[in-house]
Each structure stands twice: as structure tokens, then as C-alpha cells.
Amino acid sequence: MPGYLDILAARFPGAFTTSVFRDNQRVVIPADKAPEVLLPLLRCLKEDCGFDMLAELGGIDYLNYPNATDRYCVVYGLTNLSTGQRVFVKAFTNDPEPELPSVVELWRGANWMEREVFDMYGVKFTGHPDLRRILLPHEFAAHPLRKDYPLRGYGERHNFATVTRAES
Amino acid sequence: MALTSLLPDFLVTKLDHVASLLRKHSLWPMPFATACCGIELMATASSRYDIARFGAEAMRFSPRQCDLMIVAGRVVMKMVPVMQRIWLQMPEPKWCISMGACASSGGVFDTYAVVQGIDRFIPVDVYVPGCPPRPEQLIRAILDLQDKIQRTGTIDAREFADRSSYEGPTSLAKELSPQETIVAPGDYRTATRLRVPLN
Numbered sequence: 001m002p003g004y005l006d007i008l009a010a011r012f013p014g015a016f017t018t019s020v021f022r023d024n025q026r027v028v029i030p031a032d033k034a035p036e037v038l039l040p041l042l043r044c045l046k047e048d049c050g051f052d053m054l055a056e057l058g059g060i061d062y063l064n065y066p067n068a069t070d071r072y073c074v075v076y077g078l079t080n081l082s083t084g085q086r087v088f089v090k091a092f093t094n095d096p097e098p099e100l101p102s103v104v105e106l107w108r109g110a111n112w113m114e115r116e117v118f119d120m121y122g123v124k125f126t127g128h129p130d131l132r133r134i135l136l137p138h139e140f141a142a143h144p145l146r147k148d149y150p151l152r153g154y155g156e157r158h159n160f161a162t163v164t165r166a167e168s
Numbered sequence: 169m170a171l172t173s174l175l176p177d178f179l180v181t182k183l184d185h186v187a188s189l190l191r192k193h194s195l196w197p198m199p200f201a202t203a204c205c206g207i208e209l210m211a212t213a214s215s216r217y218d219i220a221r222f223g224a225e226a227m228r229f230s231p232r233q234c235d236l237m238i239v240a241g242r243v244v245m246k247m248v249p250v251m252q253r254i255w256l257q258m259p260e261p262k263w264c265i266s267m268g269a270c271a272s273s274g275g276v277f278d279t280y281a282v283v284q285g286i287d288r289f290i291p292v293d294v295y296v297p298g299c300p301p302r303p304e305q306l307i308r309a310i311l312d313l314q315d316k317i318q319r320t321g322t323i324d325a326r327e328f329a330d331r332s333s334y335e336g337p338t339s340l341a342k343e344l345s346p347q348e349t350i351v352a353p354g355d356y357r358t359a360t361r362l363r364v365p366l367n
Contacts, residue, residue: 153280
């Protein structure tokens with residue numbers, strides 16, 4: 001078991017579970033703990049365990065996934081640049097208002113990635129300096145990577161006026 | 169014998185005919201290239217295929233200077249207002265070629281963001297099939313368009329004035345209620361729909 005997990009277990013007892021999938025060491029924070037624990041845990045990983053780079057940040061919707069208890073998940077892929085170690089922190093959150101603390105204060109590069117997760121999954125990041133849609137137009141109402149969103153959408157793609165030849 | 173003795177002293181023709189004859193041999197394309205079809209469009213413009221042979225080599229990147237919009241590639245819903253604006257900025261008379269499967273029908277991109285055919289939003293004169301079309305097909309489209317200009321063109325572009333309705337395929341002009349949600353896999357025939365009432 002890597003040493004940083006001991007540090008985490010001592011600081012945040014009972015707040016997370018760990019698992020290994022292939023080479024990936026994962027730290028899983030359930031939805032009831034995530035709002036309080038996520039930010040201090042990531043700060044501990046960054047400042048005390050040497051995971052100084054946020055390599056990736058993405059969202060997952062576990063709707064109808066077998067044995068899933070919480071719905072939305074945000075994955076933080078951290079890298080220790082001096083040892084090359086990686087750890088994946090998975091923080092869960094649930095409907096009706098999925099919400100997680102923003103990590104922009106730890107890694108400024110998280111800004112656009114959190115905006116993308118907000119855009120596609122509707123997870124609100126509290127404390128984010130500029131939480132707007134990043135890819136879809138601002139009038140778009142839905143969050144299209146949610147599993148209950150139909151592949152072809154609700155008709156947004158055709159909700160435009162037709163320009164006819166006579167008026168152009 | 170002098171050549172002039174063989175020719176008549178005067179010709180009778182229609183002004184529309186002459187205008188169309190001149191226009192069709194000097195199309196100025198506006199390359200609206202959003203995807204891989206744009207690469208074929210570039211190939212068509214370059215020396216091997218060379219649409220300069222048909223007078224359409226003057227690609228301009230300002231819609232104010234163009235009279236032929238070539239939409240090459242898929243168009244997403246965020247791009248539709250841009251495309252319409254560019255189309256409206258082009259001076260009359262103007263024509264539009266929908267190049268490739270994506271621009272004409274959405275192609276394989278049947279997702280929430282990709283428009284299922286640009287002919288719902290702007291008028292289209294010639295459709296080019298293919299994914300992407302070969303440069304020869306685009307040249308064929310330009311020849312077809314030249315033919316269309318010659319047949320229908322008028323000097324003051326009055327042939328456009330009475331075209332005030334939706335010009336896309338009629339089978340697609342079907343309005344579904346906003347409550348109707350189509351979940352894939354669905355009926356490919358009705359999966360595309362219009363919420364705005366057609367005029």
C-alpha cells in the first residue's frame with residue numbers, strides 16, 4: 001500500500017475507500033462525505049504527498065450502472081511529477097443538485113475542465129470563479145452527457161429559424 | 169472572304185441570358201469548410217483538379233465578395249447562426265452547394281448537436297453526395313450549378329423573389345410536439361424534426 005494512503009487514512013479516517021484497477025490506485029469518496037472531505041483531501045495530496053499536477057478532471061454518470069449507489073462522479077487524476085506516481089480521486093455527488101467544491105484554488109488549470117463537467121453533467125462546482133458553459137451555447141438547457149439525455153437530444157439542434165431565398 | 173460577311177449585323181438575345189452566361193463562368197466561392205470535405209475542396213481548387221477551368225477559382229474568405237457558398241462538412245447547432253449570418257452577408261445573386269453527406273443530411277453524426285442537413289436553415293441549390301466527395305463530384309456540382317444559373321438566372325435576380333418557403337426535402341418538414349422525445353435507437357425517418365413552424 002502506497003505511503004500516501006497512510007497519510008490520508010490518518011487525516012481523514014473513514015472518509016474514503018480505496019481500490020485498485022489494473023495499475024490505477026483509486027481513492028473513492030462517497031457522496032455524503034465529498035462536500036467536506038474532497039478539498040482538504042486533495043490539498044493534502046498536493047501539499048503533503050507530492051501530487052503536484054492535476055493531469056485530468058472528468059465526469060461520469062453512473063445512472064443505471066450495476067451496483068452503483070451514487071450517481072455523478074468527478075474523477076481527479078493526479079500525478080506526482082518527481083516520482084511519476086499517479087492516483088485517481090473519485091468524488092461522488094447526487095441529484096437533485098449535484099454539487100462539489102471547486103479545486104481551482106489548488107490547480108488553476110481545473111478552471112476549464114470543471115466548466116466542461118458542469119456543461120456536460122450539470123455538476124455545480126462551488127467556489128468556481130467563472131462557472132459558465134464552455135462548449136455548448138449558453139441558451140442550451142440540458143446537460144447532454146447525462147445518461148437520461150437522449151442521443152438525438154430534445155430537438156435543440158433544429159430549433160432555429162429557416163432563412164428562405166426570398167428574405168436573404 | 170471576310171469573316172464579317174458571314175456574321176449577321178446584329179444579334180437578338182435576352183439580357184437575362186447574357187447576364188447568366190457571364191455569371192455562371194465567374195462564380196466566386198465562399199469556402200465554408202468545417203471538416204474533412206474542406207480538404208477535398210482545397211484539392212479541387214488546386215492544380216490537379218483546378219476549378220479555375222470552370223471559372224470558380226476565386227475563393228474569397230469574406231462573404232461580401234462571394235456569390236457561391238460551399239458548405240463543406242458537418243455543421244453543429246452552435247454554428248448554424250454563424251452560417252446563416254454569413255449567408256445573409258453575401259450579395260445577391262448567390263447560390264449554395266451542400267458538399268458531402270454531413271452538410272446534406274448530417275451523415276453519420278446523428279447526435280444532439282449536429283444539424284441534420286443545412287437545407288433546413290438556408291436554401292441549397294446543389295447537393296453533393298459522398299463522404300467526402302471526390303473533387304470530380306464537386307466539379308460536377310459546379311457544372312450543374314452553371315446549368316441551373318443559365319436556365320433560371322435573371323439579371324436582377326428576380327427568380328429568388330418568389331421563393332419564400334422552405335426548400336428542403338418535404339418529407340423532413342414535419343413538425344413534432346416539443347414533448348415528444350426520441351430516444352435512440354429510433355426511427356431514422358422521424359428522428360429529425362423542426363420545432364419552428366415552417367413558413
